[in-house]
Amino acid sequence: MTTYLYGLILARNAERVPPAAKGIAGAAVRVLHCVGGRIAGLVSTLDEPIQASIDAVRAHDRALQSAVDHDVTVAAVRFRQSFSTDDEVCRHLSEHGGRVAELLDHLDGFVEMRILAAANVQAPRTSAPSQPEYAAAGPGVAYLQQLRDKSAQRPAYSARTELAALIRDEHVTSIREDAVAVAHLVRRSDIPAYKTAVATIPRFSQATVVGPFALYSFAEPGT
Amino acid sequence: MTDADELEVQLNELSRSLPDRISAQPDNAGQELGKLVLTLVEVVRKVLEHQAVRRMDSGTLTAEQVERLGLALLRLREKMDELKTAFGVSDEDLDIDLGPLGRLR
Numbered sequence: 448m449t450t451y452l453y454g455l456i457l458a459r460n461a462e463r464v465p466p467a468a469k470g471i472a473g474a475a476v477r478v479l480h481c482v483g484g485r486i487a488g489l490v491s492t493l494d495e496p497i498q499a500s501i502d503a504v505r506a507h508d509r510a511l512q513s514a515v516d517h518d519v520t521v522a523a524v525r526f527r528q529s530f531s532t533d534d535e536v537c538r539h540l541s542e543h544g545g546r547v548a549e550l551l552d553h554l555d556g557f558v559e560m561r562i563l564a565a566a567n568v569q570a571p572r573t574s575a576p577s578q579p580e581y582a583a584a585g586p587g588v589a590y591l592q593q594l595r596d597k598s599a600q601r602p603a604y605s606a607r608t609e610l611a612a613l614i615r616d617e618h619v620t621s622i623r624e625d626a627v628a629v630a631h632l633v634r635r636s637d638i639p640a641y642k643t644a645v646a647t648i649p650r651f652s653q654a655t656v657v658g659p660f661a662l663y664s665f666a667e668p669g670t
Numbered sequence: 671m672t673d674a675d676e677l678e679v680q681l682n683e684l685s686r687s688l689p690d691r692i693s694a695q696p697d698n699a700g701q702e703l704g705k706l707v708l709t710l711v712e713v714v715r716k717v718l719e720h721q722a723v724r725r726m727d728s729g730t731l732t733a734e735q736v737e738r739l740g741l742a743l744l745r746l747r748e749k750m751d752e753l754k755t756a757f758g759v760s761d762e763d764l765d766i767d768l769g770p771l772g773r774l775r
Contacts, residue, residue, distance in 0.1 A: 585737045585740075585741070586737075586740070586741060586744060587736065587737040587738060587739065587740025587741035587742075587743075587744060588726075588733070588736050588737050588740050589740070590740045590741075590743060590744045590747075591722055591723055591726050591736060591739065591740040591743070592726075594719055594722075594723050594743075595723045595726070595727065
């Protein structure tokens with residue numbers, strides 16, 4: 448038997464977590480309160496250690512989403528975090544959970560929204576106008592050019608300026624060679640305004656807005 | 671030795687320092703150590719990539735020098751990908767916070 452940890456929430460929000468939520472292998476998701484703790488864990492008791500699989504990852508995400516859908520801000524824990532007992536989870540939270548507690552306190556009421564966009568926006572070149580081009584590019588040159596172009600694209604995807612009034616933070620990630628995810632910390636009550644604002648940004652005219660999610664991109668204190 | 675040659679030497683030395691043979695099933699302690707080593711190598715690799723791109727953009731390198739630098743970096747990245755697969759670590763596992771410098775990725 449192991450205690451599998453999906454995510455962390457503020458203990459004061461625990462009553463909002465739905466009692467019938469299911470997690471990995473159909474196990475019940477419950478809230479684990481630790482004595483004197485400001486944060487609580489979303490956990491399941493499993494009969495055996497889980498194997499990494501797409502189904503297990505989806506079950507992990509569903510467990511988190513069930514809490515998010517009931518207005519709970521959740522700091523997502525990395526997949527496959529298991530402990531021998533509930534007490535072991537509490538010991539871990541006692542030793543390492545202080546910063547997460549501060550983060551959740553600070554971000555209570557926030558969710559993660561994401562803009563999924565095709566990576567075809569070419570940022571204007573901001574470096575010296577005499578940037579050399581290597582016409583007969585071998586694989587080495589091509590690789591360096593790809594690195595240069597990739598680093599130049601990230602500012603092109605930032606929406607901090609357009610969405611300044613609606614977002615607390617932003618995190619841009621290349622999810623594939625041809626796709627970018629722009630994650631934003633948004634107050635739950637601002638979600639409709641956020642979606643409207645994103646729709647007015649020309650470079651995201653073909654993008655998809657998804658969420659709300661647990662705090663995956665912003666779960667590390669200091670981000 | 672030019673700056674580009676020095677950079678290429680650093681890349682080749684870094685590449686040679688990575689093991690050619692990898693334990694198919696590293697134990698837990700070995701895995702943690704491997705992850706630490708890979709993280710450190712990744713930091714150095716990213717710095718070297720950044721330097722190489724800047725050198726390329728500076729216009730002070732010949733096409734041949736840029737090609738050799740790029741190939742060395744490409745080989746290093748391929749080797750890192752092999753090691754990440756062997757140790758079961760993802761890019762996110764190696765994405766450390768460098769404080770004021772931001773995240774590695």
